[in-house]
Amino acid sequence: MSLSTQPADPRTERDDVTQPQLGPLGLLRFAWRQLTSMRTALFLLLLVAVAALPGSIFPQRSIDAVRTADWIARHETAGPILDTLGFFEVYASPWFAAIYLLLFVSLVGCVLPRSRIHWRAMRSLPPRAPKRLERLSAHESVTLDGAPDEVLREVRSALRSGRFRTHSHDATTVSAEKGYLKETGNLLFHLALIGVIVGMAWGHLLGWKGDVILPVGQTFANTVARYDTISPGPLVDPADFTPFTMKLTRFDAEFEDDVQGKGQFGSPRDFTAYVDFTKTPGAEPEKKVIRVNGPLETGGGTAFLLGNGYAPKITVRNAAGTVLYSEATPFLAQDNNYTSVGAVKVAGAGPAGKQLGFAGLFLPTAVLDEQGPRSVFPDALEPALALSAFEGTLFPQGRPQSVYSLDTDDMTQLKNADGSDLLRIWLTQGQTFTLPGGQGSITFDGLERFAGISIRSDPGKELTLVSALAALLGLILSLTIRRRRVFVRVAPAAEQGRTVVSIGGLAKDDDEGMGEQLEDVLTRLKERRT
Amino acid sequence: MTNETLASYANLSLYSAMAVLTLSMLGYAGYLAGLLPARDARAESADAPDRELVSAGGGSAGDGGPSRADAVTARGGSDAQVPLRARKAAGVAHTLALLGTVLLFASAALRGASVQRWPLGNMFEFGVAAALFTMVVFVAYGLRRDLRWLGLFVVAPVLILLGLANTVWYTEAAELMPSLKSVWLVIHVTVATISVGLFAVGFVIALLYLAQDRFGTERGVLRALPDGKTLERLTYGLHIIAFPLWTFTLIAGAIWARQAWGSYWNWDPKEVWTFIIWVVYAAYLHARVTRGWRRQSATWVAVAGFVCIIVNYAVVNMYFVGQHSYSGL
Ligand code: HEM
Numbered sequence A: 001m002s003l004s005t006q007p008a009d010p011r012t013e014r015d016d017v018t019q020p021q022l023g024p025l026g027l028l029r030f031a032w033r034q035l036t037s038m039r040t041a042l043f044l045l046l047l048v049a050v051a052a053l054p055g056s057i058f059p060q061r062s063i064d065a066v067r068t069a070d071w072i073a074r075h076e077t078a079g080p081i082l083d084t085l086g087f088f089e090v091y092a093s094p095w096f097a098a099i100y101l102l103l104f105v106s107l108v109g110c111v112l113p114r115s116r117i118h119w120r121a122m123r124s125l126p127p128r129a130p131k132r133l134e135r136l137s138a139h140e141s142v143t144l145d146g147a148p149d150e151v152l153r154e155v156r157s158a159l160r161s162g163r164f165r166t167h168s169h170d171a172t173t174v175s176a177e178k179g180y181l182k183e184t185g186n187l188l189f190h191l192a193l194i195g196v197i198v199g200m201a202w203g204h205l206l207g208w209k210g211d212v213i214l215p216v217g218q219t220f221a222n223t224v225a226r227y228d229t230i231s232p233g234p235l236v237d238p239a240d241f242t243p244f245t246m247k248l249t250r251f252d253a254e255f256e257d258d259v260q261g262k263g264q265f266g267s268p269r270d271f272t273a274y275v276d277f278t279k280t281p282g283a284e285p286e287k288k289v290i291r292v293n294g295p296l297e298t299g300g301g302t303a304f305l306l307g308n309g310y311a312p313k314i315t316v317r318n319a320a321g322t323v324l325y326s327e328a329t330p331f332l333a334q335d336n337n338y339t340s341v342g343a344v345k346v347a348g349a350g351p352a353g354k355q356l357g358f359a360g361l362f363l364p365t366a367v368l369d370e371q372g373p374r375s376v377f378p379d380a381l382e383p384a385l386a387l388s389a390f391e392g393t394l395f396p397q398g399r400p401q402s403v404y405s406l407d408t409d410d411m412t413q414l415k416n417a418d419g420s421d422l423l424r425i426w427l428t429q430g431q432t433f434t435l436p437g438g439q440g441s442i443t444f445d446g447l448e449r450f451a452g453i454s455i456r457s458d459p460g461k462e463l464t465l466v467s468a469l470a471a472l473l474g475l476i477l478s479l480t481i482r483r484r485r486v487f488v489r490v491a492p493a494a495e496q497g498r499t500v501v502s503i504g505g506l507a508k509d510d511d512e513g514m515g516e517q518l519e520d521v522l523t524r525l526k527e528r529r530t
Numbered sequence B: 001m002t003n004e005t006l007a008s009y010a011n012l013s014l015y016s017a018m019a020v021l022t023l024s025m026l027g028y029a030g031y032l033a034g035l036l037p038a039r040d041a042r043a044e045s046a047d048a049p050d051r052e053l054v055s056a057g058g059g060s061a062g063d064g065g066p067s068r069a070d071a072v073t074a075r076g077g078s079d080a081q082v083p084l085r086a087r088k089a090a091g092v093a094h095t096l097a098l099l100g101t102v103l104l105f106a107s108a109a110l111r112g113a114s115v116q117r118w119p120l121g122n123m124f125e126f127g128v129a130a131a132l133f134t135m136v137v138f139v140a141y142g143l144r145r146d147l148r149w150l151g152l153f154v155v156a157p158v159l160i161l162l163g164l165a166n167t168v169w170y171t172e173a174a175e176l177m178p179s180l181k182s183v184w185l186v187i188h189v190t191v192a193t194i195s196v197g198l199f200a201v202g203f204v205i206a207l208l209y210l211a212q213d214r215f216g217t218e219r220g221v222l223r224a225l226p227d228g229k230t231l232e233r234l235t236y237g238l239h240i241i242a243f244p245l246w247t248f249t250l251i252a253g254a255i256w257a258r259q260a261w262g263s264y265w266n267w268d269p270k271e272v273w274t275f276i277i278w279v280v281y282a283a284y285l286h287a288r289v290t291r292g293w294r295r296q297s298a299t300w301v302a303v304a305g306f307v308c309i310i311v312n313y314a315v316v317n318m319y320f321v322g323q324h325s326y327s328g329l
Helices: A010-016 A024-035 A038-052 A065-074 A078-084 A094-123 A148-161 A180-206 A461-480 A514-529 B004-044 B050-054 B068-073 B084-115 B123-144 B148-167 B183-215 B220-224 B228-261 B269-289 B295-319
Strands: A138-145 A165-167 A173-178 A208-215 A219-221 A229-232 A245-255 A268-278 A286-291 A302-317 A323-328 A340-346 A355-363 A366-369 A372-375 A384-392 A411-413 A425-428 A432-434 A441-457 A484-492 A498-507
Touching: A024 A094, A038 A094, A038 B269, A065 A078, A094 A180, A138 A514, A148 A165, A148 A173, A148 A484, A148 A498, A148 A514, A180 A461, A208 A245, A208 A302, A245 A302, A245 A441, A268 A302, A286 A302, A302 A340, A302 A355, A302 B228, A323 A340, A323 A441, A355 A372, A366 A384, A384 A441, A425 A432, A425 A441, A461 B228, A484 A514, A498 A514, B004 B084, B004 B148, B004 B220, B084 B123, B084 B148, B123 B148, B123 B183, B123 B295, B148 B183, B183 B220, B183 B228, B183 B295, B228 B269, B228 B295, B269 B295
Parallel strands: none
Antiparallel strands: A138 A498, A165 A173, A173 A484, A208 A229, A208 A441, A219 A245, A245 A268, A268 A286, A302 A323, A302 A441, A340 A355, A355 A384, A366 A372, A384 A411, A384 A425, A432 A441, A484 A498
């Protein structure tokens, strides 16, 4: 007799038996049995773990598209092959999906029949006591005062007080069982995992996220065109976006300037974005703050503060002094001291081939020494721009490109006035640099900070969370509760008026506590006798 | 706001803990060494059944049955057969292990006080906390059953971990980056570290079990261990406590990720590894009840799980690019 919370599954046992000739239907049934067997589930679990690995090793397009493109470019042979195989989008790749879908089909196919079996088991009676209780792994026998039927009655009540379910199949035995909640917990756990997946799928289909870089003073309106990047789920209609607006009025950044805390000098301490938030057009703007770890609910979405940096205001003029470009231009921080890269693309400087581009660094606290230009502190104490200038075609063949870098394939770098060396522009705040050869000038007018704000919506997250917590509860029940069967038989003792009580326990092999369980029952019984 | 004095006391406490634990380790080694000749002697005179000696005082149905301590020493024999010197060594080792654990706790608490935050914000602090919780698990479990045979195998790796934390991962006491300022840091990382402590002890026992299975029960120090069945059960017992805690870690991490990064799951390398670890341990629990899988093979899956934990701490934190920018290095 086996007592497993896993109902004896005749299907898996048949695995080794040579299969007779199967028709198409039989083949299908055979495949289904294989898929829903415990061994397959185990194999698929291990496979999921292995398949998830490459996504942590290779850069992923959905997380960092630039780094991914860079990696592919640097690995000429491996890059494109791995790309075709989906190694840069592991979690959206067909093979990853195939594994987890199979796992979940297997899960459903396994859990539903088990639920049915468990439902029946919960309502059925504990089985008849075996003939010889002393053959059970844990067993004991005591002699007590009293007649057998009287003792048996009290055995039953002792078992019930120990939360056993009892039944007497005949006049001299009691069969008892407890711990049905173990299997219930196990099933809850597995079913809840399905809930987690459904919640994730729901969020994927109906959720969206968009990122925007918002310099201080600028206003963001929640329309698709206004996002720098946006990825809506397949079932999302961006026309339905709630039309709020948000103006960044101030951005505070605090950095460690206490030189005492060695190794931490310059570490970020606090970031706060102050916004004027207008829920619907025409409504009164409300003053709100967005912090790291403190997002803002926008209604239909949530705005998170995920990044920040500097947007120096740069103006480019032609030789005649006409302004060709004048914008707060965000530069993206590359290190903890905000050594930032960016580009200025002056498409209006002339026709293709005669356009101007600037690329280089913004340094909030600049130093220039033999290590090259860099920033030594993240706050803007001595801001400077270090740029190179290019002439040529900014957008060759209209290829898409990052706003923060220059595609210099069709451009030539400008040289010094005497042609001796490549031109290097160094600008501190307020300075203007006159380009050689009558190409005009570039000015570093002022400095703003920008906030990197991400607005996201995930309608599936509540279902996922509730399911995950239910899974945890089920897991705890399943792992802590013991399924136990106890059998008791009474017989008249040799001495008059005494009864021999034999008790035996049947448990899973790992149940070290069975002996104590029997003790507990006997103690309860003795309490009743005195 | 860093209080340098408190921070230096924290370090002092840490060094003392390491010194004390080193002595404890030697004591446990002495215990095992002292045990071996005793076992040999017993093997020669194989007539005295252990059980009689153990339960000499009782035997009636009322007081005991096979007790816990009994189950562990079933193979090793009762305390009476352990030479006095070995018993003394183990006693001293145990006291020192307790003292070392208290000192580790003091070190973590002082560091927390010095930076006025929860002391789990960088690699160094993870290392110390993981060592602390591993010791807590060992000492606490040791109250319930005789784990003297395990001391050497727990304290030695804990010392290695502390050594690494102190040299390779050392970070000055400091405040946290903004993204780490959250109650979820306290919840998520603390529970993660507690479950790592449990997994660690489970892992050590799993290795001993596999070693015994591979090399037999009569070779060298393997003779001094409980039998395979007991080792396997202990391994399982620790894992089923650790696994729900790890599940909770995963959920709490997702909640925090949504607060800090806007989305509860981003497939960031650190998240991927937390997930991989979870799946591997789930596979262990499955493998253990899958027909056709031997307990030994299942235990290998648990070992793989802990290897993933080591990779997660030592490799992913340092070398993989992700949003979990908290190694502090
Ligand atoms: C997403 C996939 C799955 C995961 C993460 C998973 C996880 C787990 C975990 C952690 C346990 C141990 C805790 C407990 O006893 O409740 C467990 C037990 C169990 N699982 Fe799964 N499981 C998965 C799929 C499946 C499938 C497909 C089957 C059916 C073939 C299955 C059958 C079982 C059974 C029968 C047990 C009980 C073992 C026992 O008696 O202790 N699981 N599962």
